[in-house]
Amino acid sequence: xxxxxxxxxxxxxxxxxxxxxxxxxxxxxxxxxxxxxxxxxxxxxxxxxxxxxxxxxxxxxxxxxxxxxxxxxxxxxxxxxxxxxxxxxxxxxxxxxxxxxxxxxxxxxxxxxxxxxxxxxxxxxxxxxxxxxx
Numbered sequence: 001x002x003x004x005x006x007x008x009x010x011x012x013x014x015x016x017x018x019x020x021x022x023x024x025x026x027x028x029x030x031x032x033x034x035x036x037x038x039x040x041x042x043x044x045x046x047x048x049x050x051x052x053x054x055x056x057x058x059x060x061x062x063x064x065x066x067x068x069x070x071x072x073x074x075x076x077x078x079x080x081x082x083x084x085x086x087x088x089x090x091x092x093x094x095x096x097x098x099x100x101x102x103x104x105x106x107x108x109x110x111x112x113x114x115x116x117x118x119x120x121x122x123x124x125x126x127x128x129x130x131x132x133x134x
Contacts, residue, residue, distance in 0.1 A: 023047040
């Protein structure tokens, strides 16, 4: 199956030296709130990774349930997401993220996203939370 085209304004990852740190089993959270009805600091993402495939479940704040699925090449994630919001509406979009290792060893995702179900695009940052913080 062919990959969908990536918008030219979405960043490409910088590449990581093998072995790249796996996202499997990590919990991540946004470092700042987005607009109402979107993910925010109360949202938690549970990531999974296997053989270049990534997926996650997420919920919290205005999001009742969300899912993302995509691929990883080096430090670059490319995925689609869909979510159900508290007001009963759904939304979906596309995101490209750079995986960055923080000085304390945690993982940060620097994301560039765009809605496909509505107007809008932007950037966000999610960081790994420790076991006691989720």
